[in-house]
Amino acid sequence: MRTSGHYFSLPILQPPLKRSRALSRWTQIKPIAAALSLLAAPTLAQNATLDEPLSAIEWLSRSVEEPAMAEPPTAGNATAPDVTTTPLSQPSKDPIGLLPSRVTGLPPDIWVNSNEADLVRRLQAERIDMLPAMQDLLKVLLLAEAQPPKDAGSDDALFLARVDKLLDMGALEQAKSLLEQATPDTPELFRRWFDVGLLTGTEDDACAVLKETPEIAPTYPARIFCQARNGDWSLAALTLNTHRVLGDITPAEEALLSRFLDPELFEGEPALDAPARVSPLTFRMHEAIGEPLATGTLPLAFAHADLRFTAPWRAQLEAAERLARHGAVSENVLLRHYTSRTPAASGGLWDRAAAMQRFDVAMLAGDVAGVSETIGPAWEAMKEARAEIQFAKLYGAALQDMPLTPEAASLAFEIALLSPAYERVALAARQAGSAFDPFLTGVALGAPDPALAETQREDAIAAAFTQPMIPQNIQRMLDEDKLGEALLVTLQRFDAGAEGDLRALTEALSVLREVGLDDVARRAALQHLLLYRGL
Structure with a gap:
């Protein structure tokens, strides 16, 4: 039963065959696939235990600092020094986004009636290891153009929180684009842009800006690094020696910078100890001196450095x-790395690559017998890697056109339900009278039959479609036109549901359907059932 008047549509790859909800005070906009092309394909094995990762504000470089009072100029003549002036106030960055309202379907006032501090706190609390459908929703919220809260200050707190969450999620390209759309002209914005450049190999652009923009106030290590990157090695060495004498650079910074500026001088010397706190700046310099740091225990964003084919x-x-496990690269990037070389060993990672290669070769050749034989091992490999969604996006729809063995066909059907083609595949299965799981088919079509539910989780999911429950706190937010905040809370409720709180699962799916996100609700329910079969 509709009570709140909040409807919008998120961009999806496959438009729904029917829409069960009416339009509200917001104009329903046809979903556009281009919006989700900005979002990498995530996946998650829900019963995995992951350590809570460091947030972006904990690992970002201290590469710039707030400008200090100007030092008295020193000069050898009476010429007046150049004076840089900065306006006292600048337009807020908060409304800036990559996805306009006409693309997302989100109303432009999703944040307006919420308290800015509450929104920042909720964004910081959102986990990054969510189900793919929930992760897509969070990314759309982070990238959407929207008016700032009425009480927003001048410090761009909400914009920075959005960027930091993208960095936490490893979405470096989206974060970089968002920062460049805003123009990184303040220390807080610039240091994030600088760090993304360090991790993606585009630091020369940031160093060029540092050279021309002294008000950014780089720290001495960042200044020396950029002087060297700009080709002024003599000035970099002079700056290092000067500020070493003045005590402005720590011994650890001096040791790293000295090797960075003149690595040949230290040939044969023992490698430096890994720093206790690794920032993108220290990471990049360790790589430059031939002492790269392993990324496996570093925050997710650092893993992008290992995607280069020089690794x-x-x-x-x-x-x-x-x-891929956290939705930070697309399915095509994953496949490219799996198939770039021939495994020279066996076990674990190599077996997964080999299984993917055998299956991909069969698919490319249209070898039905080969696909039937290799689909099982390939799917098990993707379950081990927790990259099921990427696999489904690559192959789910195409598998439906192949006359596979009954066992392979049943597996292919479930794989397709994790793909953007889930609704079309389910409708075709129902029309053909197939024996595939009827409850899953019902969920895919938005009308699961409670009588077919066999587990507590299936009961909880069916209830969201037949007996929806909207929590009072979320209903209050919807009534107060705090749609964005309501969705952030809903993401957390679904997270609780994924961990076993079945009432929270019903509530989260109910809210998504109530506000017109039926596609998100169905994809989340399917992913929850197919990636977790407990209870």
């Missing part, structure tokens, strides 16, 4: 799987 293949594969 060992094992490191590439480990990084690609880790990033």
Whole structure:
């Protein structure tokens, strides 16, 4: 039963065959596939235990600092020094986004009636290891153009929180684009842009800006690094020696910078100890001196450095799987790394690559018998890598056109339900009278039959479609036109549901359907059932 008047549509790859809800005060906009092309394909094995990762504000470089009072100029003549002026106030960055309202379907006032501090706190609390459908929803919220809260200050707190969450999620390209759309002209924005450049190999652009923008106030290590990157090695060495004498640079910074500026001088010397706190700046310099740091225990964003084909293949594969697991790279990036070379060993990672290669070769050749034989091992490999969604996006729809063996066809049907083609595949199965799981088919079509539910989780999911429950706190937010905040809370409720709180599962799916996100609700329910079969 509709009570709140909040409806919108998120961009999806496959438009729904029917829409069960009416339009509200917001104009329903036809979903556009281009919006989700900005979002990498995530996946998650829900019963995995992951350590809570460091947030972006904990690992970002201290590469710039707030400008201090101007030092008295020193000069050898009476010429007046250049004076840089900065406006006292600048337009807020908060409304800036990559996805306009006409693309997302989100109303432009999703944040307006919420308290800015509450929104920042909720964004910081959102986990990054969510189901793919929930992760897509969070990314759309982070990238959407929207008016700032009425009480927003001048410090761009909500914009920075959005960028930081993208960095936490390893979505470096989206974060970089968002920062560049805003123009990184303040220390807080610039240091994030600088760090993304360090991790993606585009730091020369940031160093060029530092050279021309003294008000950014780089720290001495960042200044020396950029002087060297700009080709002024003599000035970099002079700056290092000067500020070493003045005590502005720590011994650890001096040791790293000295090797960075003149690595040949230290040939044969023992490698430096890994720093206790690794920032993108220290990470990049360790790589430059031939002492790269392993990324496996570093925050997710650092794994992008191992995707380059100059890295060992094992490191590439480990990084690609880790990033895919959290939705930070697309399915095509994952496949490219799996198939770039021939495994020279066996076990674990190599077996997964081999299984994927055998299956991909069969698919490319249209070898029905080969696909029937290799689909099982390939799917098990993707379950081990927790990259099921990427596999489904690559092959789910195409598998439906192949006359596979009954066992392979049943598996192919479930794989397709994790793909963007889930609704079309389910409708075709129902019309053909297939014996595939009827409850899953019902969920895919948005009308699961409670009588077919066999587990407590299926009962909870069916209830969201037949007896929806909207929590009072979320209903209050909807009534107060706090749609964005309501969705952030809903993400957390679904997270609780994924961990076993079945009432929370019903409530989260109910809210998504109530506000017009039926596609998100169905995809989340299917992913929950197919990636977790407990209870």
